[in-house]
Amino acid sequence: MADFEIPETHEFPVIPTVMEGVMSHSAPFLAKEQFQAPLGFPGNGELIEGWKETFLEKLGEMLGKYRSLQVFMDICVKCGACTDKCHYFLGTGDAKNMPVARQDLLRKVYRRYFTFAGKHFPKLVGAVDLTEEIIDEMYSYYHQCSECRRCSVFCPYGIDTAEVTMAARDILAHVGKGQKYSNEIIGKVHKIGNNLGLPEPALADTLEGLEEEVEEDTGVKVRYPLDEKGADILLVTPSADFFAEPHVDGLIGYGKVFHAAGVSWTVSSKASEAANFGLFIGNYENMREISLRIREAAKELGVKRIIFGECGHAWRVAYSFLNTLAGPWDFLDPNYPVPQHILDFTSDCLDRGILNIDKSENDWMTLTFHDSCNVARASRIGSYPGSQFEIPRKVIKAVCNNFHDMAPETIHDSTFCCGGGGGLLTDDLIELRIKGALPRMEALKNVIEDKGVTHMAAICAICKSQFTKVLPYYGMTMDQIVSVHQLVSSAIILEGQGDEDEAEADTEEAA
Amino acid sequence: MTALSILYVVLFYAAIAVLIGGITNKVLQYKRVPAPLKIPVTPAPMTKGGVAWRLTMEIVLFNSLFRSSKWTWIFGWIFHVALLLAFFRHLRYVVSPDSFLWPIVSLQVVQSFGKYAGFAMVVGLIGLLGRRIFVDRVRYISSPSDYLMLLLIIGIAVSGLMMNYVVRTDIVQLKAFIMGLFLFDWQNLPSDFILLVHLTLVLILSFVFPISKLLHAPGLFFAPTRNQVDNPREVRHLSPWGAELEAKDGRNA
Numbered sequence: 001m002a003d004f005e006i007p008e009t010h011e012f013p014v015i016p017t018v019m020e021g022v023m024s025h026s027a028p029f030l031a032k033e034q035f036q037a038p039l040g041f042p043g044n045g046e047l048i049e050g051w052k053e054t055f056l057e058k059l060g061e062m063l064g065k066y067r068s069l070q071v072f073m074d075i076c077v078k079c080g081a082c083t084d085k086c087h088y089f090l091g092t093g094d095a096k097n098m099p100v101a102r103q104d105l106l107r108k109v110y111r112r113y114f115t116f117a118g119k120h121f122p123k124l125v126g127a128v129d130l131t132e133e134i135i136d137e138m139y140s141y142y143h144q145c146s147e148c149r150r151c152s153v154f155c156p157y158g159i160d161t162a163e164v165t166m167a168a169r170d171i172l173a174h175v176g177k178g179q180k181y182s183n184e185i186i187g188k189v190h191k192i193g194n195n196l197g198l199p200e201p202a203l204a205d206t207l208e209g210l211e212e213e214v215e216e217d218t219g220v221k222v223r224y225p226l227d228e229k230g231a232d233i234l235l236v237t238p239s240a241d242f243f244a245e246p247h248v249d250g251l252i253g254y255g256k257v258f259h260a261a262g263v264s265w266t267v268s269s270k271a272s273e274a275a276n277f278g279l280f281i282g283n284y285e286n287m288r289e290i291s292l293r294i295r296e297a298a299k300e301l302g303v304k305r306i307i308f309g310e311c312g313h314a315w316r317v318a319y320s321f322l323n324t325l326a327g328p329w330d331f332l333d334p335n336y337p338v339p340q341h342i343l344d345f346t347s348d349c350l351d352r353g354i355l356n357i358d359k360s361e362n363d364w365m366t367l368t369f370h371d372s373c374n375v376a377r378a379s380r381i382g383s384y385p386g387s388q389f390e391i392p393r394k395v396i397k398a399v400c401n402n403f404h405d406m407a408p409e410t411i412h413d414s415t416f417c418c419g420g421g422g423g424l425l426t427d428d429l430i431e432l433r434i435k436g437a438l439p440r441m442e443a444l445k446n447v448i449e450d451k452g453v454t455h456m457a458a459i460c461a462i463c464k465s466q467f468t469k470v471l472p473y474y475g476m477t478m479d480q481i482v483s484v485h486q487l488v489s490s491a492i493i494l495e496g497q498g499d500e501d502e503a504e505a506d507t508e509e510a511a
Numbered sequence: 512m513t514a515l516s517i518l519y520v521v522l523f524y525a526a527i528a529v530l531i532g533g534i535t536n537k538v539l540q541y542k543r544v545p546a547p548l549k550i551p552v553t554p555a556p557m558t559k560g561g562v563a564w565r566l567t568m569e570i571v572l573f574n575s576l577f578r579s580s581k582w583t584w585i586f587g588w589i590f591h592v593a594l595l596l597a598f599f600r601h602l603r604y605v606v607s608p609d610s611f612l613w614p615i616v617s618l619q620v621v622q623s624f625g626k627y628a629g630f631a632m633v634v635g636l637i638g639l640l641g642r643r644i645f646v647d648r649v650r651y652i653s654s655p656s657d658y659l660m661l662l663l664i665i666g667i668a669v670s671g672l673m674m675n676y677v678v679r680t681d682i683v684q685l686k687a688f689i690m691g692l693f694l695f696d697w698q699n700l701p702s703d704f705i706l707l708v709h710l711t712l713v714l715i716l717s718f719v720f721p722i723s724k725l726l727h728a729p730g731l732f733f734a735p736t737r738n739q740v741d742n743p744r745e746v747r748h749l750s751p752w753g754a755e756l757e758a759k760d761g762r763n764a
């Protein structure tokens with residue numbers, strides 16, 4: 001199945017012995033000029049002329065623009081608290097996948113050129129000259145971080161490796177070492193409007209197909225509108241929701257909830273993508289550019305509210321950054337949070353009792369829930385801290401009878417990344433993705449064996465795609481990952497749907 | 512005045528200047544550099560009071576470290592608490608008996624706790640050194656400076672303890688020397704070897720503070736992951752350079 005070993009799962013997590021360089025061969029494809037230029041980056045996948053000066057200049061600029069980077073470069077005491085917290089370290093044992101060692105790749109260059117100690121006593125403080133080898137090492141290991149922030153939770157000073165990774169990737173892109181996967185996708189968003197490069201007619205076609213499918217299934221005409229001016233709600237959802245499994249079942253669920261709640265909504269072809277890979281490459285300008293499409297779409301369509309579909313990093317950008325990047329949102333209805341999470345909306349509908357739910361529809365499954373890192377550690381869903389953990393579970397329990405959490409040290413803000421986040425969801429990093437999934441796979445396997453769990457629900461497009469891919473490597477099946485709104489979709493009984501079901505049942509009985 | 516005393520007077524002033532100047536410089540830098548985005552690690556407090564509480568818990572109890580590694584936590588916490596107690600005990604060298612602080616500083620409890628804290632400090636530091644040497648992960652990430660820093664502070668603690676239990680020094684003259692520094696009325700420093708070792712190591716620590724990882728002390732307050740309020744949807748957060756970008760293209764209007 002693969003030319004590397006799939007890590008063994010254990011009942012309890014095993015902290016590997018430190019090994020040097022076992023993952024140094026891992027690096028994603030470099031972005032050629034066609035993917036660099038549209039984003040404002042130079043080069044053709046090779047270091048540009050004068051790369052060293054450019055690198056240091058850019059690093060200096062970032063230090064002056066990001067307090068996080070400046071502070072984090074200075075204050076690490078090398079206590080080791082983070083060393084066993086990264087899923088990529090746990091899955092590979094590579095020394096440089098320990099968060100502090102990953103940070104040090106940039107920190108040792110920072111020290112050499114920006115600090116007194118590093119300038120005068122480099123050996124003493126572990127400062128090194130910037131060389132091509134260092135650049136290659138950075139390119140490799142800064143693409144073995146999914147920016148999941150688990151290390152930051154456990155750091156006594158809150159040092160967030162994600163901030164360092166983002167800065168490093170941005171600097172690397174500026175010396176010609178951009179990542180093909182992320183940059184190509186961002187290019188598509190700028191040009192077409194979504195990560196997949198789905199043009200408007202294809203999107204319209206897909207949504208029409210969904211309407212037909214749902215009608216066939218339920219007998220109810222549920223609408224999946226596109227570019228409908230004057231709708232109340234603009235739904236911004238990851239483009240994977242339009243066609244990938246199990247994502248699309250989630251989208252079907254959002255539509256049913258909106259239908260049952262009696263609200264008008266629409267998808268926009270201009271902002272037909274919730275994902276914002278500008279976050280992954282650590283580039284403010286690109287992230288802002290992508291966010292502004294949502295502002296433009298909301299204005300053009302004249303909506304009153306914005307709701308985001310199930311997506312992890314997209315929700316981080318939406319919840320934490322959208323107001324900064326594309327606000328102010330004073331033209332929207334101030335009675336609703338901008339933006340709102342689809343689970344917040346559904347949870348509210350459940351509270352108000354306006355959804356007709358038949359939990360037994362999901363009785364054939366026993367669920368667990370995977371907290372997606374960006375939702376868990378970089379955002380909130382409801383009105384109080386920690387609601388990002390409770391609301392998804394509340395919704396799942398409202399539509400399913402069988403639910404068990406995974407081990408406490410692997411959920412909530414201690415959740416393990418799926419292994420494919422942060423711009424790593426690409427086939428050229430498949431070894432890393434499989435190995436990085438180990439801690440989550442371990443926790444899942446244990447709850448399957450101990451509690452009879454059959455399916456894991458998630459609220460992130462990347463998590464869903466990643467698990468679909470890696471579950472089989474760990475002896476499970478790809479359909480064991482489901483969308484939360486897929487569960488809602490199965491359990492919800494729409495008005496008019498019940499009659500027909502009963503009618504059907506009656507005929508069956510009669511026959 | 513002896514040549515030795517003059518040398519130490521100069522070194523003390525230099526050390527104080529470097530310490531205060533260096534830390535001020537760094538703190539001003541941390542204040543000056545903007546945090547362009549809201550990045551608190553969540554769940555995060557939704558009010559400023561909540562953030563103050565979060566930071567207080569980190570500073571007093573080392574909350575996050577407790578979650579990460581019980582061994583590092585216990586050794587680290589013991590060391591820092593002992594450091595604080597030793598600091599209180601040392602106030603007797605800089606507080607004059609007619610100061611309003613004297614009744615507190617001279618309390619038996621302050622003085623004896625401060626004394627025994629020296630042992631706790633050494634225990635904590637040796638524990639941290641042990642982890643650095645024996646845990647392969649921590650060994651891998653350690654630079655020479657990381658070991659030296661621990662040895663430096665162990666040296667300070669041990670030489671301090673020695674003056675209490677082995678070779679006593681003339682603390683009346685020592686206090687006269689230190690008070691003299693504040694009053695610009697310089698006095699002789701006792702020339703006991705252990706005292707000079709103790710003071711020299713403290714001077715080195717002060718010189719190194721603003722250019723080393725000891726910056727974690729002020730830096731802790733500036734980590735946006737911990738000091739930001741979780742309210743990005745309610746309050747628009749915009750850095751000066753973010754605002755400039757907006758002003759340039761007007762697309763947020």
